[in-house]
Amino acid sequence: MTKMSRYILVCLLLLTWSSVVFAAQPALVQISTIDALLGGMYDGVTTIGDLKQHGDLGIGTFDGLDGEMVVVDGQVFRVPADGHVMPVSDNETTPFASVTRFAPTRHLSLEQGTDLAAFTAQMDKIMGSPNLFCAFKVEGLFKHVRTRSVPKQNKPYPPLVEVVKHQPVFEMDNVRGVLVGFYCPPFVKGVNVPGYHLHFLSADQQQGGHVLAFDVEQATVALQPLHRFTLLLPQGGDFSTMDLERDRGAELEKVEK
Ligand SMILES: [Zn+2]
Numbered sequence: 001m002t003k004m005s006r007y008i009l010v011c012l013l014l015l016t017w018s019s020v021v022f023a024a025q026p027a028l029v030q031i032s033t034i035d036a037l038l039g040g041m042y043d044g045v046t047t048i049g050d051l052k053q054h055g056d057l058g059i060g061t062f063d064g065l066d067g068e069m070v071v072v073d074g075q076v077f078r079v080p081a082d083g084h085v086m087p088v089s090d091n092e093t094t095p096f097a098s099v100t101r102f103a104p105t106r107h108l109s110l111e112q113g114t115d116l117a118a119f120t121a122q123m124d125k126i127m128g129s130p131n132l133f134c135a136f137k138v139e140g141l142f143k144h145v146r147t148r149s150v151p152k153q154n155k156p157y158p159p160l161v162e163v164v165k166h167q168p169v170f171e172m173d174n175v176r177g178v179l180v181g182f183y184c185p186p187f188v189k190g191v192n193v194p195g196y197h198l199h200f201l202s203a204d205q206q207q208g209g210h211v212l213a214f215d216v217e218q219a220t221v222a223l224q225p226l227h228r229f230t231l232l233l234p235q236g237g238d239f240s241t242m243d244l245e246r247d248r249g250a251e252l253e254k255v256e257k
Contacts, residue, residue, distance in 0.1 A: 025227055025228050026100055026101050026102075026103060026135075026224060026226055026228065027100065027101075027226060027228035027229060027230045028098055028099075028100050028133045028135070028182060028184075028226045028228070028229050028230070029054035029055055029098070029099055029100065029230045029232065030097070030098045030191075030192060030229070030230065030231050030232065031045065031046045031051065031060070031094055031095070031096055031097045031098075031232050031234070032045065032095055032096045032232075032233065032234050032239065033096075033190065033191045033192070033231070033233075033244070034096070034190065034191060034192050034193055034248075034252065035190045035191070035244050035248050036095075036096070036234070036239055036242060036244060037061070037095060037096040037160060038159060038160045038161065038248045038251050038252060038255065039159060039160075039242050039243070039244070039248070040153075040156075040157035040158060040159050040160065040238075040242075041095055041096075041157075041234070041237050041238050041239055041242060042061075042063070042064050042065040042095050042153055042157050042237075043063065043064075043095055043234075043236060043237035043238065044062065044063030044064075044092070044093025044094055044095050044237075045093065045094070045095055045234035045235065045236045045237050045239070046093060046094055046097070046232065046234075047090060047091060047092070047093050047094075048076050048088050048089065048090050048091070048092050048093070048094065049090030049091065051071075051076070051094060051097055051099060052071075052074060052076065052090070052099075054099050054100075054101075054230075055071065055099025055100045055101050055102070056071065056073060056074035056099070056100075056101060056102055057071055057072065057073075057099065057100055057101075057102035057135060057137060057180050058071040058097060058098050058099030058100060058180065058181075058182075059071065059097065059098055059180065059181050059182070059197060059198070059199040059210075060094050060096050060097025060098060060099075061094065061095065061096055061097070061150065062078060062088070062092060062093070062094055062095075063092065063093045063094065063095060064152045064153050064154070065095070065150050065151075065152060065153045065157075065160075065163060066078065066080060066152040066153075067079050067080035067081065067149050067150065067152070068147075068148075068149050068150065068199055068208065068209045068210045069088070069094065069097055069199070070180060070199045070200070070201040070208050071097075071099055071180065072137075072178055072180055072201055075087060076088040077201055077205065077208065079147070079149050079199075079201075079207075079208040079209040079210075080149060080152070081149045081150060081151035081152065081167075081168050082168075083149070083168065083170055083207065083209075084206075085201070085202075085205055085206055085207060085208055087205075095234070095237060098182055098192065098197075100135045100182075100224070100226060102135055102137060102222075102224060103224060104135075104137065104222035104223055104224045105223070105224050105225065106126070106222070106223050106224075107220060107221070107222050107223075108126075108220065108221055109218075109219070109220045109221075110122075110138070110140070110216045110219045110220065110221055111216070112216060112217060112218060113143075113215065113216065114215075114216040114219075115213065115214065115215050115216075116196075116211070116213055116214055119138075119196075119214075119216075119221075120195070120196050123136070123183065123196070123221075123223070126223070127183065127223075127225065130185055130186065131185045131187070132185065132225050132226065132227060133182060133183065133184055133185065133225070133226035133227075133229060134182065134183040134223055134224065134225050134226060135180075135181075135182055135223065135224045135226060136179065136180065136181055136182065136183070136196075136198065136221060136222070136223050137178060137179070137180050137221070137222045137223075138178065138179040138180075138198075138216075138219050138220070138221045138222075139177075139178045139179075139219060139220055139221075139222075140176070140216065140217070140218050140219025140220060141174070141175075141176050141216075141217040141218045141219065142172070142174075142175050142176075142177065142214050142215060142216060142217055142219065143173070143174065143215040143216065143217045144171070144172065144173055144175075144213070144214065144215040145171075145172045145175055145177070145179075145200050145211065145213070145214045145215075146169060146170070146171055146172075146211075146212045146213040146214070147169070147170045147172070147199075147200050147207075147208060147209025147210055147211055147212060148164075148167045148168065148169045148170070148209055148210050148212055149167065149168055149170070149209045149210065150163055150164065150167055150210075151163070151166060151167075151168070159251070160251070160255050161251040161254050161255055164254065164255050169212070170207060170209055172200075172202065172207055174217070175202050175203075175207065176202065176203040176204075177200055177201055177202040177203045177207075177208070178200070178201055178203070179198045179199070179200050179211060179214065180198065180199060180201070181196065181197045181198035181199055181211075182196075182197055182226075183195065183196050184197070188229075189249065190244075190247075190248070191231065193252065193256060197256070198210075198211040199211060200214070212257070
């Protein structure tokens with residue numbers, strides 16, 4: 001083998017190695033940005049079939065803001081404003097979603113009485129760094145879960161902060177189910193939701209929504225830190241023409257809580 005061909009071989013091996021290493025790292029894959037959603041970009045831009053190619057656990061919404069999305073074990077569910085949870089077909093679309101291929105690296109049980117504040121404080125400590133992403137799946141029996149959904153919108157779409165003034169809230173007592181979602185670092189402001197964002201699906205797949213509060217009876221949490229973040233920007237809807245310059249931090253605060 002000549003010196004040159006040996007050099008090329010080493011380069012090729014390094015290239016292969018690095019692509020294998022990076023491809024193996026799980027990513028949070030996101031469709032569109034939170035500020036686009038806050039601004040009323042509710043047109044579905046990615047099919048549920050395509051979204052499922054990127055992950056099997058996650059959260060989001062649907063075309064026209066038609067309910068809350070919960071992705072559990074590769075199945076996609078809609079929690080609509082009327083509360084009747086339904087599985088979603090692959091040809092429906094989403095304007096905003098975050099998913100990952102969930103392969104948890106840590107499991108622990110939560111103490112009875114753990115609420116949302118106690119959960120986030122405990123996870124803050126376990127994650128160790130506020131600067132990475134993390135995926136969560138909390139499974140078990142809950143003394144109480146409070147969720148909300150959003151009603152389907154028609155054009156011209158109002159901003160999200162207007163929509164949530166009329167959001168239905170669901171209260172569930174002694175309910176078995178799963179919370180799924182993500183922690184996102186502060187630097188995603190404008191792109192995703194900094195902090196914790198969880199959606200709920202009951203074990204009987206009849207109830208769920210965007211989580212506002214919960215209280216654990218007996219549950220375990222599985223988590224997976226994520227070092228990669230893939231943002232897929234819409235090629236359709238109003239994304240390319242809308243004003244994404246203004247700070248919607250105050251609106252996000254009202255919308256999430
Ligand atoms: Zn949500």
